[in-house]
Amino acid sequence: MRVMISADMEGITGVTCPADVKPGGPRWEQARHDLMSDVNAAVRGFLRGGATEICVNDAHADKRNLRLGELDERATAIIGTHKPLGMMQGLEEADAVAFVGYHTGAGRQGVLSHTYIGRTILAVTINGEAASEGRMNAMLAAEFGVPVVLVTGDDLTCQSAAGNRRREGLRRSLYRALPATRPHRRDDRTGGGPRGSPRFAAAAAKRAFRLASRFRCRASGGREHGDSGRRGGRRAQRFLYAPDHA
Secondary structure (H helix, E strand, C coil): CEEEEEECCCCCCCCCCHHHHCCCCCCHHHHHHHHHHHHHHHHHHHHHHCCCEEEEEECCCCCCCCCHHHCCCCEEEECCCCCCCHHHCCHHHCCEEEEECCCCCCCCCCCCCCCCCCCCCCCCEECCEECCHHHHHHHHHHHCCCCEEEECCCCCCCCCCCCCCCEEEEECCEEEECCCCCECCCECCCECCECCHHHHHHHHHHHHHHHHHHHHHHHHCCCCCCCCHHHHHHHHHHHCCCCCCC
């Protein structure tokens, strides 16, 4: 199965202010490193869960933020502007989608909350309901019949997810990093000891992908990807946020 990771930056570990994610800014290089740490954690988790292909789509600003030299060699990347599907480029070839580093929408509480154009757009609603970038992207995925199986960001972005939270949004440019409460299993790649934010992402990705595999079988009735039609699309909307990890 193939997974597409849509990687934004406002919800990445350590990001707290606009300067952190402004391309070319003094704090941007550090944020790029943190972005790769979170992305690679998700890549590891999906591969451990059984994914066969991982594609990471750079989804922030000019879409040129990923540091290819730090990307897990088992993953591919889509970088650059003018993508037909924008933040969701690669969706058409995916069996599951993950949102890494996402944030809440314009007019909402949350770390660096906005919708596409900073303070220009004050709010977006669809059918009377608030719609963040994540929700709109999830709706697009539903049209393709592809489930969104993992979302990382602050607690308000992931409020529908159960279990541990990576960071707690206090104000738009303020957050509290939350410590891990359960240990991570020791292995050759990550070592042992307490689980940090990237390790939680890896564990959550593994759990989410296993659930996505079961979803695909139920939605398609054993048919190949692309044949599940609207039935798969309706079910896909239930995966807007990641379930609790094992």
